[in-house]
Amino acid sequence: MKETIQKDTKFDILPILSERYSPRVFSELPISETELRSLFEAGRWAPSSYNRQPWRVIWGIRGSKTYQRILNCLSEFNRSWASNAPALLLNAYKTTTEDGKENFHALHDLGLFMGNVSAQAQHLGIALHQMAGVDHESAKKEFQFPEEYHVATAVAVGYYGGNVNDLPEDLREEENPETRTRMLQREFTFNGNFQNEPGLNSSNQESITT
Numbered sequence: 001m002k003e004t005i006q007k008d009t010k011f012d013i014l015p016i017l018s019e020r021y022s023p024r025v026f027s028e029l030p031i032s033e034t035e036l037r038s039l040f041e042a043g044r045w046a047p048s049s050y051n052r053q054p055w056r057v058i059w060g061i062r063g064s065k066t067y068q069r070i071l072n073c074l075s076e077f078n079r080s081w082a083s084n085a086p087a088l089l090l091n092a093y094k095t096t097t098e099d100g101k102e103n104f105h106a107l108h109d110l111g112l113f114m115g116n117v118s119a120q121a122q123h124l125g126i127a128l129h130q131m132a133g134v135d136h137e138s139a140k141k142e143f144q145f146p147e148e149y150h151v152a153t154a155v156a157v158g159y160y161g162g163n164v165n166d167l168p169e170d171l172r173e174e175e176n177p178e179t180r181t182r183m184l185q186r187e188f189t190f191n192g193n194f195q196n197e198p199g200l201n202s203s204n205q206e207s208i209t210t
C-alpha cells in the first residue's frame with residue numbers, strides 16, 4: 001500500500017525532509033568546492049558506531065578529470081542522466097574495525113553521513129540523487145581504494161531547477177515530486193513482534209490510518 005507524500009503526510013515533519021526529492025536534471029548553476037565542503041562538513045558530524053567514521057568520499061566538479069572518472073564508473077542507465085549534474089560523488093566505506101574484524105555497522109554509518117549531507121544540501125537548495133548503479137569493483141580499482149574498502153554509491157549533486165525536457169521521455173514523469181509514494185507507517189513500524197502483513201499490527205483505530 002502506498003500513499004503520496006506531501007498531500008497525505010499526517011504528521012508535521014521538517015520542510016527540508018518533505019520538500020526533498022531526487023531529480024535527474026539540475027539547474028545550470030555550478031557547484032563550487034566551497035558548497036561541497038559545506039555538505040561534507042554536515043556529514044562529518046554524523047554519528048557513527050564507536051565514532052569510527054568509516055565513510056570516504058571521492059568528489060569531482062563537472063569539467064574535471066575526476067568528474068569524468070566517476071561518471072565512467074556509473075551504470076549505463078545512470079550515465080544517461082547523471083552527466084546533467086554539476087558535481088559527482090563516489091561514496092565508499094571501510095569494512096573493518098581497528099583490529100581487522102568486520103565493521104557490521106559501517107554501511108549504516110555511511111547512510112547517516114549521507115542523511116546529514118542530504119539535509120544540509122536541501123537547506124542550501126541543492127538537490128542530490130544517490131545511485132547504487134555503480135560498477136563497484138572497477139570504481140574501487142580506478143580510485144585505488146585499499147582492499148578493506150567497499151565502494152557503495154555515487155551521488156549526483158546540483159541545484160534544483162533543471163529542464164525536464166533534457167531527459168529521455170520515459171524519465172520525465174518521474175521528475176514530478178507530487179507523484180512520490182511511500183509505504184504506510186504500519187507497514188514498517190511494529191509495536192510488538194515483527195509482522196509481515198500490512199496493517200495487522202494496528203492496535204487501535206487511530207493508528208489504522210497511519
Ligand SMILES: Cc1cc2nc3c(=O)[nH]c(=O)nc-3n(C[C@H](O)[C@H](O)[C@H](O)COP(=O)(O)O)c2cc1C
Pocket residue numbers: 020021022023078129130131132133134153180
Ligand atoms: C542508496 C540509493 C541508491 C539509489 N540508486 C539509484 C540509481 O542507481 N539510479 C537512480 O536513478 N536512482 C537511484 N536512487 C534514487 C531512488 O530511486 C529514490 O531515492 C527513491 O525512488 C525515492 O525518491 P525520492 O528520493 O525522490 O524521494 C537511489 C537512492 C538511494 C538512497
